[in-house]
Amino acid sequence: MIKQESAISFKNVYQTYKGTNEAILKGVDLTIPKSDFCIILGKSGMGKSTLLRCINGLVLPYAGTLSVCGILLKKDNATMRKIRRKTAMIFQEYNLVNRLTALENVICGMLPEMPFHRAMLGIFTDEEKARALSLLKEVGLEEFGNQRADKLSGGQKQRVGIARALAQNPQIILADEPIASLDPVTAGGILELLKKINQKEGITVLISLHQIDLAKAYGDRIIALLDGKIEIDRKHGQLTKGDIDRIYNSQGDHYGNLSQNTMNGTVG
């Protein structure tokens, strides 16, 4: 078997926030190979967002090692810049600039690579505009380039968020509850799009979700955080009811009886 290079590698990683006594991540060991499409489950507050934020250096572990695309995460600007150029984030609330058009929002993904004066003055080349347009086409929004971001629907905004992420030419996409504000059909469309991008371009995709049914439908791999560690790590189709019990009903029952709501619906 050919050994796959890893995109992300956590080794015994601990993380905490300032002013918090207890660690959030307590010895995370996790290897994500290149081109994985991996979904992260876990009860609210278990550290899914924290795990994603560690990967692009928004928060830093205090112990253990974390490598991203072969680069060891360290608290120096040069390393951070390198890692941030390889990782793009997609957010639950889209984080678009409302007063800009869809096209301009996509171009925002290219700003780190642009000369400072052009980025400051908003002077974009025809090539950059054409690339942004082709990315809008890729996410199905070719005709919405001139639409202000605040005039788009939630699903359209998230598609612009995905196009903006792609404009960064990332090797890894980190999506933090990207469908939490969307209806089920639109949500499925967004996961479908991320899957297509993963398959077509080989970009590693890591998504935190609360929807077990969608995690099972789309995740090639499903991991779950519990008490600061990776409690469950399953390939597509292997997640069991017992796993779901462990993820959501351990330590007393925060969510009522497991049964119906966690097997099929949204939890969090």
Ligand SMILES: Nc1ncnc2c1ncn2[C@@H]1O[C@H](COP(=O)(O)OP(=O)(O)OP(=O)(O)O)[C@@H](O)[C@H]1O
């Ligand atoms: N900036 C912060 N400062 C202090 N504590 C924080 C900060 N961000 C998150 N936390 C705490 O860290 C823990 C993990 O939060 P995190 O957002 O990573 O969990 P999550 O699993 O993504 O939750 P959810 O599913 O509700 O989004 C929580 O107890 C949260 O209160």
